[in-house]
Every structure is written in structure tokens, then in C-alpha cells.
Amino acid sequence: MALLVQKYGGTSVGSFERIEAVADKIARAVRRGDRLVVVLSAMAGETNRLLGLAKQVSAEPASRELDMLLATGEQISISLMAMALHKRGIAAQAMLGDQAGVVTDGRHSRARIQTVEAERLIDLLAQGIVPVVAGFQGRCDAGALTTLGRGGSDTTAVALAAALQADECQIYTDVDGVYTTDPRVEPRARKMDSITFEEMLELSSLGAKVLQIRSVEYAGRYNVPLRVLSSFQDGSGTLITYEDPAMDAPLVSGVAFRRDEASLTLVGVPDEANVAAQILTPISDAGIDVDMIVHTTTGAGKADFTFTVSRQDLAQASALLAPVVKTLGVNSLRTNEDLCKVSVVGVGMKNHTGVASRMFQTLGQEGISVQLISTSEIKISVALDEKYLELAVRSLHNAFDLAKGE
Amino acid sequence: MALLVQKYGGTSVGSFERIEAVADKIARAVRRGDRLVVVLSAMAGETNRLLGLAKQVSAEPASRELDMLLATGEQISISLMAMALHKRGIAAQAMLGDQAGVVTDGRHSRARIQTVEAERLIDLLAQGIVPVVAGFQGRCDAGALTTLGRGGSDTTAVALAAALQADECQIYTDVDGVYTTDPRVEPRARKMDSITFEEMLELSSLGAKVLQIRSVEYAGRYNVPLRVLSSFQDGSGTLITYEDPAMDAPLVSGVAFRRDEASLTLVGVPDEANVAAQILTPISDAGIDVDMIVHTTTGAGKADFTFTVSRQDLAQASALLAPVVKTLGVNSLRTNEDLCKVSVVGVGMKNHTGVASRMFQTLGQEGISVQLISTSEIKISVALDEKYLELAVRSLHNAFDLAKGE
Incomplete structure (x- = not known):
């Protein structure tokens, strides 16, 4: 009833x-x-x-x-x-x-x-x-x-x-629930019986397009028990929970990824506070979503500034930066249009170190070099050459033991 | 403005x-x-x-x-x-x-x-x-x-x-207005500049499908000036007026017609008051529209009862009458599935006799025999063998001088 x-x-x-x-x-x-x-x-x-x-x-x-x-x-x-x-x-x-x-x-x-x-x-x-x-x-x-x-x-x-x-x-x-990663990339991907609200937010924003992100936020705010399941087959799907994760929550719950990324690097921008705004304002004014942002000081009052956009937005973003490049006296504008993003997500990593090192070790063993890194409390994302996407997902899925049950 | x-x-x-x-x-x-x-x-x-x-x-x-x-x-x-x-x-x-x-x-x-x-x-x-x-x-x-x-x-x-x-x-x-008849049947049909509300009601119910009949009633009730005109070409269309017709209103304004009619005749029904209801109730209960109804006393307490329906409803109507035929002890049930209906309409005929006689004279001269007749204050309708439809429309259009302007 x-x-x-x-x-x-x-x-x-x-x-x-x-x-x-x-x-x-x-x-x-x-x-x-x-x-x-x-x-x-x-x-x-x-x-x-x-x-x-x-x-x-x-x-x-x-x-x-x-x-x-x-x-x-x-x-x-x-x-x-x-x-x-x-x-x-x-x-x-x-x-x-x-x-x-x-x-x-x-x-x-x-x-x-x-x-x-x-x-x-x-x-x-x-x-x-x-x-x-x-x-x-x-x-x-x-x-x-x-x-x-x-x-x-x-x-x-x-x-x-x-x-x-x-x-x-x-x-x-x-789909019949939320998986540890895309089964089309890693056949051993496992459907999760439950996932925390925060993990779901990270996974859906990272491209596991199961639920619209605003609905997940809304459900979290009003504490609505939310379940994802298949209309094509029977099954209990995946329940999105709002409790504090158990102490023995897995370090990593899933591996998400997004194809068709591109990066833009401004080499030798002045290392000043308002530079980021000067660079990103015309981009966001044009309605282009910026994802990862990395700022590296190179010494002598100079820095390199890199950010990623969807591949389809690269040409427009480059064009928008032309006047900024001139204004800021940038040495060069470098672009890379063959990137993808791979992320490991898990509430368990909040209380544990070692996830990042295991991630980079795994990727390094496979000979995959990391172009960019960005982290949050419960996820670590890396930008990679897109040709390595499947290899990276499968090796990380294996390294964090995601194929076996919780 | x-x-x-x-x-x-x-x-x-x-x-x-x-x-x-x-x-x-x-x-x-x-x-x-x-x-x-x-x-x-x-x-x-x-x-x-x-x-x-x-x-x-x-x-x-x-x-x-x-x-x-x-x-x-x-x-x-x-x-x-x-x-x-x-x-x-x-x-x-x-x-x-x-x-x-x-x-x-x-x-x-x-x-x-x-x-x-x-x-x-x-x-x-x-x-x-x-x-x-x-x-x-x-x-x-x-x-x-x-x-x-x-x-x-x-x-x-x-x-x-x-x-x-x-x-x-x-x-x-x-269409660019209301015509004296269908121009596809009589090329000399003339677009009317104006038509009275009552004529429009009769013309639209008789098959000149220009306006939905309920909208015409509604316009009449609220005295809304209504004009029919073409969205494909310029022109002033036809205005539907609500004034009393001028004394010199034409006897007949238009000739309407409807194809695909059929009649059913019960020969030798008892000439009693409630017979019509017994015959028509099962028909209308089945949602079949009955149009013309003629009842002719044949003497010796007997009568013939004829009515028309759309041709597509004939088979169902015949089947529905089978028990009635038995109950009433009818001699025979005759059907005619090759009929059409032709009507002359005009507010002018209210005050003038002679429209009916001119109509029958015209049809008779063309050798067209009339199967059924039904009249109202401003229209006379006849049912004819459908093969005569075009001939009847053209000869009536001519007989009432509809091709020339008012």
C-alpha cells in the first residue's frame, strides 16, 4: 500500500x-x-x-x-x-x-x-x-x-x-540502474543497489546520464527516496540514499567519463588575481560551459592557464580568446582537441588518502599520461588523450575492485 | 482602426x-x-x-x-x-x-x-x-x-x-465567399456580397460547408457581423447580415445540394399517430441522422412512410427497421440508394408564392422526376435520382436568374 x-x-x-x-x-x-x-x-x-x-x-x-x-x-x-x-x-x-x-x-x-x-x-x-x-x-x-x-x-x-x-x-x-561504469566500455561493470546522493550528483554531472541533475538536487533537499529502474525489465534498480555513508563505504563507487573534450592553454599570462575572470568571462557570456580549470605559476610573474570545454565549442572559444590574448600579452594559445575526461567517484575517499596515488599509479602502469587533474571532496578527474579512454576506465574499474559486490 | x-x-x-x-x-x-x-x-x-x-x-x-x-x-x-x-x-x-x-x-x-x-x-x-x-x-x-x-x-x-x-x-x-451554388457544378455561380443569417443557416445545413452552423447561430444571437473570406486571395468575401431583408430581396438566393443520400420507404404502415416515433426512435438511438420525412395516407387506414439518411447509414438503418417492419405488419420495405438532395433557399420566398411551382416546372422541363419534397419557410428541398444532380442545379440556378448580380 x-x-x-x-x-x-x-x-x-x-x-x-x-x-x-x-x-x-x-x-x-x-x-x-x-x-x-x-x-x-x-x-x-x-x-x-x-x-x-x-x-x-x-x-x-x-x-x-x-x-x-x-x-x-x-x-x-x-x-x-x-x-x-x-x-x-x-x-x-x-x-x-x-x-x-x-x-x-x-x-x-x-x-x-x-x-x-x-x-x-x-x-x-x-x-x-x-x-x-x-x-x-x-x-x-x-x-x-x-x-x-x-x-x-x-x-x-x-x-x-x-x-x-x-x-x-x-x-x-x-537502463536498469546506476552502474559502476558504462558496461559498453567495461563489461564487468556492476549495477549498484544503492548510491549516495552526493555520488549520484558527481556521476550524473560527469556524464552518466541517468538522471537529470536538478532532480537529484531537489530530491536531496526534500529528502525524497529516489530510485532509478528499467521500464523494459523487472528489477529493483538503484536506490539513491541520503544517509551518512557507512564507515566501510567503498573508497570508490564508480568510474565516470566524458568523451569529446578539448582544452585551451594560454601560455605566459600575467600571474595576477583578475586574470582568470578576464579569460573566462567572454567564454561564459557566450554560453559555453567550462569544466576543468588549471592555473600553474611558472615564475617571473607569469603563469599558464588551462581550461577544458566540449570539443564542439573549441573553435568558438578560441575565437573569443583572440582579443584577450592580445590584451594580456600572452606568449601563445595552445589547444588540444583530442581529450576525454575520466573520474573516480566515491564518498569513501573523503576519509581516506591514497585514492589519487592509486589512480595515477594505475594509469602510469598502462603508459597513460595525464594532461590535467581536478579534484573535489568525493571525486578525482583527469583529462587524457581520448584514445586511452577505454583502457583507463577498465584499468581503474579493476584497480578499485568495482566488479565484485559491496 | x-x-x-x-x-x-x-x-x-x-x-x-x-x-x-x-x-x-x-x-x-x-x-x-x-x-x-x-x-x-x-x-x-x-x-x-x-x-x-x-x-x-x-x-x-x-x-x-x-x-x-x-x-x-x-x-x-x-x-x-x-x-x-x-x-x-x-x-x-x-x-x-x-x-x-x-x-x-x-x-x-x-x-x-x-x-x-x-x-x-x-x-x-x-x-x-x-x-x-x-x-x-x-x-x-x-x-x-x-x-x-x-x-x-x-x-x-x-x-x-x-x-x-x-x-x-x-x-x-x-473559398472567397458564399456562392449562389457550387461553382464546380455551375461555373456561372456568383459570389454573394451579402446573405441573411437565415439563408446562411439553411445553406450551411444543406451542405455548403463554409461555416460551422453553430457559429452562425451564435453570431445571430449576439448580433456579431460575420464575414466569410479567402485567406488565399484578396477580396471582400460575403457578409452575413442580420437586418430584415429588403422588400426587393431576391426570391431565391442560392441552390444547395447534398450527394450520397438514400431513402427508406415502409409501404402500408398503420395510419396511426405513434407510428412515426416507432419507426424513427431506433434510428435516432443509433446516432443516424434522419433528414427528409414524408408520410402519405394511402387509404383504408394505411399509409406509406418515407425518410432519407446518408447513403453510408442505409444498411444499418435497414437492419434496425427489420423488427419494426414485423411489429407494424408492413407490406414491404423499399430502399433507394441513388438519391441526392437539391434545395433552393431564399428569404424572399417567405412573401411570395410561385417559387415551388417554378422549381417543379423547371425540373419537369428537364425530365427530372422528383422523389420527395420537403419545405420550410425559406427553402424547398427535393430528393432526386443522383444522376440528375448537376442538371438540376444548373437549370434551377438559371431559372431563378442567380448568375446575374443583385
Whole structure:
């Protein structure tokens, strides 16, 4: 008799067959006695189709109208899912974001949920009706339709779970949980039964794209038990926990990576306080995400300044730096466009030294040279020549004994 | 400086090229100084596509969820049109039915507009913004999304025009006005500059599908000046007037017709008061529309009873009558599946005799025998063998001098 919020992503409702399969899954849970709120994304491909329509009409569509256009994607999938549930004799009601009480701020295309007025959901649940809610959307106080940005359906699910004090928020996706690393790179990768909130944040920001990062933060803030599981097969998935890690938490929980990185190095910048801002402001003003940043003093009031961006942003970033190079009297601007990033993540490393040394030892034994290093409390990231990516992931996965159970 | 509500139908926004062309038209009107509210249908074909999706999931989709699904069609066209207007430097805002203040009753898929809360529209107009409103949809008091049924966008436009006391409600479609008859049948058919409200009701119910009939009733009730015109070419279209017809109104304004009719005749039914109900109740219970009804006493307490239905409903209607035939002791059930209906319509005939005789004379001269006759104050309809349809329409159009101007 649990109260569950279940969110199904785009691939989980990407075809009529998938919609029927998910409806079967929901019907089984309802017949078991669980009370369910279902949150859906748009059918896979639909959001891109709609963006394509907008691009046909306008190179720069207004975000207010773009939100209204994109919101139809979820509206279609909830309508169809409610019909599929009715066919199975399950009382269900399709609900738009605002009908489910999702109130956001007015920032179109990247709105944030301000509050959930859950009375209507509570009322439907009391009547034994399954609310089937459009994820990714809400309305702001001014009455305009808003969207939460890509992946926002996860956030909708977490927000509803928080408002309803649900027993669990279950994110159904096309993978059966969170793995110690990508099984396509290391076949011995192991699904984790649980992972801490902090580790999940590091893993998802590092490219293990299982959950939208904002939804994980939201779940952490409101202490919502969050579980990632597969809509294609049975299984208990991975639970994201918020407890303090046990004393015997593993040093390292997983190995994450990201391809298609590039670096820019300004050789011989003045070693002054405001140099970093001068270099990075034009980059971030252009909407380019900067990831790793390294600043090395080379003596004589000079320093080298290196940062990484996505490979696709390299050309634009180089162009943006041209005037800065001139202003700062930099010796040269060097770029490297064949990088990847590999990270080891684990709450256990907070209280232990030795993770970094074991990491560099392992990579060194394989003849892999490290270009850049960046660390946080629970992760160590290195930038490497991309050709070494698979070798680095597999050797680190093995060095930290991730293939065996906890 | 007129305040105009302009409605564009599905073919008028059926492609990107059409959307751009309509946006040009709107931009010109705005630059001329008119204040505009634009109402749109779904892009041509979209509603059928959505219905197809629903049918894939459920043979009998719930009307509440079907409304939510179908409403996405208009949501897409208004979003794209607002973007196209922005591109032209026109301030515009896409608005869903409920955002524009359209409140309906709760009858899903055939809701009726109860009121229009026009404050928001008035506010936008005062700011010089063009509201681009989704036709066909609203919300009921309970907060559910509703649709007005096929063609409901016309009704939305008229309701907004009434609420705003607009100078004119302009219905843009793929024809340039209302014709004396179908130009594909009679090339000399003439576009009328104006037509009375009553004539329009008869013409549209008889198959000249220019305007949704409910919108015409609505416009008549609220005295909204209604104009039908083409979105594909310039021109003043046809104005629907609500004044008393001038004394010299033409006897006949137009010739309407409908193909694919069929008749059923019960020969030798008891000539009693409740027989008609016994025959027609099972037909109407099955949702089959009955059109012309003729009852002829044949003497000796017996009568013949004939009525017409759409040809596609003939088989079902025959089957439904089988038990009635037995109960009433009918001699035989005769059907005719090759009929059409031709009608002459005109407010002028109210005060004049002779229209019927001229009609029958004309048809008789062409050797066309009339199967059934039905009359109202401003129209006379006859059922004919369908092979005579074009000949009948052309000869009547000529007999009543419709090709020449008024």
C-alpha cells in the first residue's frame, strides 16, 4: 500500500508497444494495492520534431511560444497513456502540469518549480484514480505555460513526490540502474543497489546520464527516496540514499567519463588575481560551459592557464580568446582537441588518502599520461588523450575492485 | 482602426508557406492600424493524425482524454503563428483557449461556450499585442480541458468577437465567399456580397460547408457581423447580415445540394399517430441522422412512410427497421440508394408564392422526376435520382436568374 510517484521517460513511452507495456506495469502495481501518480515525458523524438517545426518558422523563436509548442509533447503522451489505462479497467486521469498544481517561476524554457498545489492530486488518489501527469511543464503566476528544460520530467516527478510525501519516487528509464561504469566500455561493470546522493550528483554531472541533475538536487533537499529502474525489465534498480555513508563505504563507487573534450592553454599570462575572470568571462557570456580549470605559476610573474570545454565549442572559444590574448600579452594559445575526461567517484575517499596515488599509479602502469587533474571532496578527474579512454576506465574499474559486490 | 477577430482554418495554416502567408496578411492589417485578435484551427490533417494516435491505443478513448489530445493541434498552430509574427516585428502572444478566457460547460468533445472572460484579451489589445488564440478549445469550471467539436474554431472566433464587441468577425477559409451554388457544378455561380443569417443557416445545413452552423447561430444571437473570406486571395468575401431583408430581396438566393443520400420507404404502415416515433426512435438511438420525412395516407387506414439518411447509414438503418417492419405488419420495405438532395433557399420566398411551382416546372422541363419534397419557410428541398444532380442545379440556378448580380 505504498504511495509511489513513477516517472517514465521518452523511450519508455516511445511507441504504442511501449505505452501498452508501461500501462501493463502500472496496472499491475495498482492491482497490488499501491497508490500511483504517473509522470510522463514526451514520446521519444517528439520534442525534436517540435523543435524542428519551430526552426522552420523562426531562427530565434520566442521562449514563451516555444514552451507552448514543446508542452504539447507531454500532453499527447499523457492522453494516450490514460486511454491505455482505461482499456485495462484502471481509473486514470490525464493532467497537464498546471492541473496537477505545478507552479513555476516565469523563466521560459528553464523554469523552476516554486510550489506544488497538491490538493487535486490528493483528491484523485483518495478516489482511487491514477493521475497521469505531464512532466516538464507548469504555469507561472502570470498564467503562462512554462517548461523546465530538457530532462525536466524527472524534476516534476521529484517535486510531486515531495509534495505528496510519497514513499518513493521511481524514475523508469532505459537502463536498469546506476552502474559502476558504462558496461559498453567495461563489461564487468556492476549495477549498484544503492548510491549516495552526493555520488549520484558527481556521476550524473560527469556524464552518466541517468538522471537529470536538478532532480537529484531537489530530491536531496526534500529528502525524497529516489530510485532509478528499467521500464523494459523487472528489477529493483538503484536506490539513491541520503544517509551518512557507512564507515566501510567503498573508497570508490564508480568510474565516470566524458568523451569529446578539448582544452585551451594560454601560455605566459600575467600571474595576477583578475586574470582568470578576464579569460573566462567572454567564454561564459557566450554560453559555453567550462569544466576543468588549471592555473600553474611558472615564475617571473607569469603563469599558464588551462581550461577544458566540449570539443564542439573549441573553435568558438578560441575565437573569443583572440582579443584577450592580445590584451594580456600572452606568449601563445595552445589547444588540444583530442581529450576525454575520466573520474573516480566515491564518498569513501573523503576519509581516506591514497585514492589519487592509486589512480595515477594505475594509469602510469598502462603508459597513460595525464594532461590535467581536478579534484573535489568525493571525486578525482583527469583529462587524457581520448584514445586511452577505454583502457583507463577498465584499468581503474579493476584497480578499485568495482566488479565484485559491496 | 477597426477591432477585428480573424479566424484562419486548417487549410489556411496547413503548411509553413501558408503560415507565412497568413502572417503577412495579419502584419499588413496591423500596420494599417487595425486591432486584431487571431483565432486558429489546427494545421490541416493534424486533428486526423491525433485521432489516429488515439485509435491505435483505444477503440473507445475517453472523451476527456481525447479532448486533451486533440487540443494540442491548435496549440501547435498558435505557437508557430506567434513566432512567424514576431519574425515580422509584430508583437503577438499565443494563447490557449482558457488563457483567452473561454469557459465552457463540461461536455467533452462537444462543449458549449458559457462565457468569455475577456479581460486578458482587452489588456493585450491595449498594449498593442496581437493575441493568437487556439480555437476549438476551452476549460470547464472543474478545470478540465474541453473541445467544442469539429469546426469549433469558428464558434471560438464568434464568441470572442461578441465578448469584445468587435467591429467584425472574419472567417478566413479556402473559398472567397458564399456562392449562389457550387461553382464546380455551375461555373456561372456568383459570389454573394451579402446573405441573411437565415439563408446562411439553411445553406450551411444543406451542405455548403463554409461555416460551422453553430457559429452562425451564435453570431445571430449576439448580433456579431460575420464575414466569410479567402485567406488565399484578396477580396471582400460575403457578409452575413442580420437586418430584415429588403422588400426587393431576391426570391431565391442560392441552390444547395447534398450527394450520397438514400431513402427508406415502409409501404402500408398503420395510419396511426405513434407510428412515426416507432419507426424513427431506433434510428435516432443509433446516432443516424434522419433528414427528409414524408408520410402519405394511402387509404383504408394505411399509409406509406418515407425518410432519407446518408447513403453510408442505409444498411444499418435497414437492419434496425427489420423488427419494426414485423411489429407494424408492413407490406414491404423499399430502399433507394441513388438519391441526392437539391434545395433552393431564399428569404424572399417567405412573401411570395410561385417559387415551388417554378422549381417543379423547371425540373419537369428537364425530365427530372422528383422523389420527395420537403419545405420550410425559406427553402424547398427535393430528393432526386443522383444522376440528375448537376442538371438540376444548373437549370434551377438559371431559372431563378442567380448568375446575374443583385
